[in-house]
Amino acid sequence: MGAQIVDDRSFKAEVLMSELPVLVDFYADWCQPCKITSPEVEALGKELEGKLKVVKVNTDKSPTLAQSLRIQSLPTFMVFVKGRPVDAQVGAMKKAQLRQMVEPHLPRAEGAILARELAQLITEGQVVPVDIREASSWGRAHLPRAASMPETELESRLAELHMLAGEPVLYCRSGDKAKALAERLAASGIPVAFLEGGMLAWEAELLPVERP
Numbered sequence: 001m002g003a004q005i006v007d008d009r010s011f012k013a014e015v016l017m018s019e020l021p022v023l024v025d026f027y028a029d030w031c032q033p034c035k036i037t038s039p040e041v042e043a044l045g046k047e048l049e050g051k052l053k054v055v056k057v058n059t060d061k062s063p064t065l066a067q068s069l070r071i072q073s074l075p076t077f078m079v080f081v082k083g084r085p086v087d088a089q090v091g092a093m094k095k096a097q098l099r100q101m102v103e104p105h106l107p108r109a110e111g112a113i114l115a116r117e118l119a120q121l122i123t124e125g126q127v128v129p130v131d132i133r134e135a136s137s138w139g140r141a142h143l144p145r146a147a148s149m150p151e152t153e154l155e156s157r158l159a160e161l162h163m164l165a166g167e168p169v170l171y172c173r174s175g176d177k178a179k180a181l182a183e184r185l186a187a188s189g190i191p192v193a194f195l196e197g198g199m200l201a202w203e204a205e206l207l208p209v210e211r212p
Helices: 011-017 034-046 063-068 095-106 114-123 135-140 176-187 200-202
Strands: 022-027 053-058 076-081 084-090 128-132 169-173 193-195
Touching: 011 022, 011 053, 011 200, 022 034, 022 095, 034 053, 034 095, 076 095, 076 176, 084 095, 114 128, 114 200, 169 176, 193 200
Parallel strands: 022 053, 128 169, 169 193
Antiparallel strands: 022 076, 076 084
16 A cells, blocks of 8 residues: 545644654656655655654645645655654655655654764764674674673673763664663663664664774
8 A cells, every 4th residue: 555645634634633753745746756756755654664654745636735835846745743844855855865854753762872873972972882792793893982791791791881981872783682681771770772773774874883
């Protein structure tokens, strides 16, 4: 099933009242860039199902809506969170660009930090990445300034964790193990942040990695 089409009548219920963030694709049948972008929009909707709602508005059929939101060019993409527009971009976009636009507004787990946010915090010296993979993996490649505390040892090294030169942020290869460990620590009264998507998300953003 493709992205839902909304119009003047259904916009309030489907977009403004939505619990999830909504990406709205304003398009028209005659617009060539809209046709090029359409599969990218559909792919993003499938990828982020349950986290993001994706809808389309045909501006020729909903002129009042297009006018009230000052849509001048097509395609225009707008992100709505809790009934308010929080971002807008004009022109054909790739899935990766659309994802970058919506990512800051997606619901995320308690303590989750995105790769670009973590990079900034490391640069500012506010945090220390804590690599919970095997020591041999850390030895091959790791995040800048990362400390190595394998998952199997970490809970017996909590004092060390809190003596680091900044707030610890756990990370693993894909983010799952770090998230589970952060949840376990939070349940015992030790809230710790973790890198969402792990090392894979970091490398996907082409952020720097340290190798021996």
